Amino acid sequence: SQKxxxxxxxxxxxxxxxxxxxxxxxxxxxxxxxxYRQDPGRGPVFLLxxxxxxxxxxxxxxxxxxxxxxxxxxxxxxxxxxxDSATYLCALATGGGNKLTFGTGTQLKVEL
Amino acid sequence: xxxxxxxxxxxxxxxxxxxxxxxxQDMxxxxxxxYRQDPGLGLRLIxxxxxxKMKEKGDIPEGYSVSREKKERxxxxxxxxxxxxxxxxxCASSDPSGLTDTQYFGPxxxxxVL
Numbered sequence: 001s002q003k004x005x006x007x008x009x010x011x012x013x014x015x016x017x018x019x020x021x022x023x024x025x026x027x028x029x030x031x032x033x034x035x036y037r038q039d040p041g042r043g044p045v046f047l048l049x050x051x052x053x054x055x056x057x058x059x060x061x062x063x064x065x066x067x068x069x070x071x072x073x074x075x076x077x078x079x080x081x082x083x084d085s086a087t088y089l090c091a092l093a094t095g096g097g098n099k100l101t102f103g104t105g106t107q108l109k110v111e112l
Numbered sequence: 113x114x115x116x117x118x119x120x121x122x123x124x125x126x127x128x129x130x131x132x133x134x135x136x137q138d139m140x141x142x143x144x145x146x147y148r149q150d151p152g153l154g155l156r157l158i159x160x161x162x163x164x165k166m167k168e169k170g171d172i173p174e175g176y177s178v179s180r181e182k183k184e185r186x187x188x189x190x191x192x193x194x195x196x197x198x199x200x201x202x203c204a205s206s207d208p209s210g211l212t213d214t215q216y217f218g219p220x221x222x223x224x225v226l
Contacts, residue, residue, distance in 0.1 A: 008152070034214065043116070043202050043217030044155075089155070093213045098143050098162065098206055099170075100213055104154035 003027065004092060006103040013080055014111055021075040021106045023090035030092040033066055033073050038087045038105065047088075048075075080110045115139070116218035118203055124224045131190040133221050135203030143206040144186035145215065146170075146178060148199040155202065161186055162208070193225045 005024045013019050023033070032051045036044035050057040050066045050073065057064045063076040077084050087105040094101040119134035137144065145160040147170075157170030159178040167178050175197060179187040186205075190197055200222050204215040 032212065034212075041220065041222070043204070043220050044215075045217070046214050049212055049214065091215075098208050098213045099145075099157065099160060100215060101157075102155040104152065 004090065004101055004103040006088075006090060006106045008104060008106070010107040010109055012109045012111060015081060017080055019077040019080045019084070019108055019110070021088050021108065023073040023075070023103055025071050025092060028071070028092055028094060029068075030094070032093065033064075034091045034100070035062075035064060035073075035075050036089045036091060036102075038089060040087075044089055044102075077108075080108075082110045082112060084108060085110050116203060116205055116216050118201075118218040118221050120221050121219060122222050122224075124226065125190075125193050126226055127194060129190075129193050129225075131193050131223065131225075133188040133190075133201055133203075133223070135186045135188070135218055136184050137186075137203075137205040137216070138184065139205065139207070139216070140183065141205035141207045141216075142183070143208055144180065145204040145206075146176075146186065146188045147202045147204065148172070148197075149202055149220075150199050158188065193223075195225050197223065198225045199223060 003026045035047045038044040050064045065074045087107045089105040091100040091102045116137045146158045147155045161167045161180040177189045203218040206215045
């Protein structure tokens with residue numbers, strides 16, 4: 001069956017460090033992968049998209065990598081701040097019809 | 113900026129009631145989606161619509177129906193609410209011509225069924 005897996009355990013890191021979140025998938029061959037941020041009680045907000053022919057994508061302090069051989073994407077936040085604390089979701093286009101399938105998300109807590 | 117609004121942030125209903133959740137987007141997007149989000153289960157697609165009056169079932173359509181009479185508005189209907197429908201409901205829209213399927217979400221409606 002098709003699966004998208006993110007670490008369900010919360011990730012706690014110290015302010016200023018780099019946070020790295022993982023998204024693994026099986027039985028998909030996505031043309032691209034997306035990352036979203038979700039704050040408590042709010043809807044997800046799109047952050048970054050990376051295509052299958054791109055190894056790496058950057059946006060300010062965010063960096064995403066995409067390894068189609070390993071079927072894995074890594075999401076990095078450098079120089080993390082308490083304001084980066086949120087749940088981060090990865091999503092793949094699956095099944096056609098412009099649908100996305102989301103991972104369950106990883107909660108990030110950045111501590112002072 | 114795309115704006116997706118949902119009619120209520122919090123809603124409390126009784127078992128057996130008919131419940132309407134409304135979603136409006138202001139960017140002329142063809143695609144609209146309804147998800148529910150539960151702890152440990154993530155976002156699950158209930159229904160989506162790719163045009164006015166068009167709809168398709170998602171992964172968990174049982175107990176729900178939808179209506180899309182106008183392009184900007186997509187309604188989720190719980191015909192007879194049950195306690196297992198207590199959840200956070202999220203609406204989203206996307207532009208199929210954008211070729212990236214990026215979805216824009218509303219703030220969510222936290223529904224409690226007693």
